[in-house]
Amino acid sequence: MSLTAYLTLAALVFAIGLFGVLTRRNAIGILLGIELMFNAVNINLVAFARFHGDLLGLVFTLFTIAITVAEVAWGWRSSS
């Protein structure tokens, strides 16, 4: 599969997450949408890293995953 296929998949997931953020009425639903958008960005980072043979994308993905987990732990506690 080409790089464009992966980027299109990520864009679709990002749009779906944005839809969730815009339409959900409670904080937990909005957080779920934000999770989806983070996932789309991670797919983009890993796809670019693989197709350009660059390690930096993988390192950055690790950082975003860790930051997202911290955000989730805090956001869920304060929203529930």
Added chain:
Amino acid sequence: MTLEAAGFWVVAAVLLASSLAVVLTPNLFHAVLYLAAALVATGVVFLLLDSPFLFAVQLLLYAVGVMTIVVFAIMLTERLVGERITQTSRDLLNGAVVATGVFVGIAGFLIRASPSPPRPPLVADTTPALGRALVGPFAVTFELLALLLVVALLGALYFARTDE
């Protein structure tokens, strides 16, 4: 059709279906379970992109860790038994229009971009290089991440304290 292409289409279908289910299902608990499916499918996408270490991180940290937190948060606040588990959506049309517009914008950029480079052959296993980069040029960032996790833990403790 190669094995990778077949795997990509299957995983893409699962990922898109579970993502749609996350934002459309009215049941909050079901939405969380669909999110778990979406996270696992994303991990499989990482596996298709020759990143087995990120696949493991995604499964262990993201899917299992986040799901544990979320399921506990929902169950401990007793949203399972009450009516609060159902969530409603609003402005469905506006949200769909904005999301479609963003996707069309990104897709237009992708179409006009230069054709994607061919997939370079995998030179070596990325996991050892990733480990060396984390403790080498990114050591300070890595430590800052540890600091962030401690701050998040302290913040959660602060918000969870009782008033007594």
